[in-house]
Amino acid sequence: MHNLAATGGVTGPGRIGRVAIGDLLKRAARRFPDRIALTDGGRQVTFTELERDANRFANHLVQRGLKPGEKISTICNNSVEFVKALFGIHRAGLVWVPINTMLGPADMDYILGHAEVRFAIIDDALHAQADRRAALEARGMEMIAIDLTGNAGNAGKTGLQEFNGLLEGQSDIEPDVEINDRDLAMIIYTSGTTSRPKGAMHCHLAVVMAVLSNCIEMRLSRDDGITGQFPLFHCAGHVLLLSYLSVGGRMALMRGFDPVACMEAIVRDKLTVFVGLSLMYQAILDHPRRRDYDLSGLRCCIYTMAPMGKPLLERAIADLCPNFVLSSGQTEMYPATTMSRPEVQLDRYGNYWGESLIVNETAIMDDNGNLLPRGEIGELVHRGPNVMMGYYKDSKSTEEARKFGWHHTGDLALIDGNGEVLFLDRKKDMIKSGGENVASVKIEETLLAHPAVQNAAVVGLPHPQWGEAVSAFVKLKPGAVADEAGIEAHCRKHLGGFQVPKLVRILEEMPMTATGKLRKVELRQQYSGHFVERA
Known part of the structure; x- marks a missing residue:
């Protein structure tokens, strides 16, 4: 619409060509209506059920008076209902502000206040925590409870409306909500290792582009299934969920990591991919019941957040799966941004983050904005459609993060002769001695x-x-x-x-x-x- 002369007066495709997070599920449900999308222990949920209830919840939110662009938080651990609520939020055009359930009441309250959230979905067990509940009530939050322990609902102990009850009588048809690819879709707050957490803003396009890149780089198919012990309130858990569902794959939801529960899910749900931290792999390999489970169905194992030591990696490759990859990203760069290749895992060791994915460019920059050649140390920078829109209500930090036209990670690294990123340290953690x-x-x-x-x-x-x-x-x-x-x-x-x-x-x-x-x-x-x- 801004340059009609260039197209001879023809406008763009508008909503016909829209890019929206909720459409990933809708298209998968049309292709794979009867396939299993989620498991939770012995519970199985098809794409049709997930699609239906996402629309029902979106319609409830619209009828409740929430308008596109309004903020809504989830204070939830992994569950089928959380996933349904999440897609309902995306369908209603609302801005999702996930709360890490491990945060204390003060940090939770800070995020809710900073993001100006007035409406939240919360697990009944979390609402039952007196200090958390007091903080939410003091803020006057409107809340819906997900019933995980049997205490939710109007007749239960919380006095809150219960999620599943609100779906009854709602239309299965997606609400007619205008969504544009550059609309704000979510604000995910950083972990705050050195200061107050900052809210990284992402639009629909950034997330969808990251999902499509993951599908290609991970070579996902409808036959793939992944362990879901990573919390969905993190960008990593969220994007993995979207990536696997978009191709007709499945996720086995878990509320935290338990080595036996993971091994049982791999066997029971015929999972093909395990994603975890190094400590999780160690726990599985060392578990006395390890040989009770046939894990030969795994075709790929992903580790993240930290490198794996040589002895552990050699043992894991020999015992669990020949294909191990390290994947990395940031809250500010919707993951993944880099990924290592499995065929070189035993050729070198250390903090090798792999190659840049097709969704973004990766480079090394000095303090003056000059891009450095391979082998030289500088700051790791990225650019691409998966970069955040900026930090919410923090123009100074946003400007600092995008100096010289690149997103600055704050990581010191180099790109070696093979084109792989070798992480050296956080800039602030480099010790001058x-x-x-x-x-x-x-x-x-x-x-x-x-x-x-x-x-x-x-x-x-x-x-x-x-x-x-x-x-x-x-x-x-x-x-x-x-x-x-x-x-x-x-x-x-x-x-x-x-x-x-x-x-x-x-x-x-x-x-x-x-x-x-x-x-x-x-x-x-x-x-x-x-x-x-x-x-």
Whole structure:
């Protein structure tokens, strides 16, 4: 409509050519009406049922008076009803603001207030938490409960309307809501490892383009099924759900990770793909009932968020599946952005994130905006249709994140001679000690190779002589025995002198965000005076 002269006065296709998240399910349901879309233990849900109830809930939201562009939150763990509600939200043209259920009431309240949310869908078990319920009631939230424990409904203990009851009598026909590809579809808040979480805004086009890229790069088909232990309130869980359903595949929903439940689902639901963290693979391989389950149906295993140590990766490839890939992305760049190739997994080890996917470009940039050649270290940057629209109500951070026409990840990396991204560290986690740059991730990899170490975090602490001192904090595996001197000796065996930690502390628990990421900021704050006080 803005340049009719270029088309000889012919307007664009309008709604005929629209791109909308909800259409992914609609098209799959027409192609595969009777195929299983979701499982939840012994429960099975077809594409037809999912499509029908998504439309019913969308119609309820419209009748309730919610208008396109209004914010609506989900405070839910994985369930069939959560998925139905999610597609209903997309169909009604509302803006989805997922709440991480592991957040405390204060952080939850901050997101609801910052995003100006007045309406939410919540699991009855979460509503039953007194401090969470008080925070929601103080904000005057309108709420619908998903009945997972039998306490929801007007006659139940919550006094809330129950999700399934609201679907009764609603039309199965999708409501007539105008949706444009650049309309805001969701605001997903970052984990806040160093500051208050920021709301990354994504439009329908960004998510759909990421989904289509995943389908191609992962070579998905209607015969594929994936484990669904990753929470759907994260961008990774959400985009995996959309990717598999869009091709007629299926997801086995789980509320958290349990090695036996995962193995049972792989066998029972004939799943072909397992996606998990390194610790999840370790738990399955070490489980005493591992040999009770035939997992040979797996054709691909995906690990994410962190590299897998060489011994574990070799063992997993030999025991579980020959095809392992590391996939990465960001809340700000709808995932995935990079993915490694399975055929090179045993050719190199370390934090290799793989190649850029077809949906986006990936490059390395210096501080002046110059793109660097292969082999040189700089900041990892991306651009493509899956980049966020910006941070909600934060123009300063948005401008900073898109300097020089690229999205800035805050990650230090290089692209090697094979075109693979090698992650080195977060820019803020690069330690400058005695004139040397020390990548904390390299030290962490060495610590994790110690047989007694389960988790590790390395930070730079103020030091009167070195500027910053490499400092390591570790958590031991259950039942493991080790001391700080032995861990330091292990580091000396495998690292250069300037890389060896000047402080090693064994902690009972590591400070973590609700998304399972290490909160290094707390370690820096707690131990900031360690070397200064000693001096």
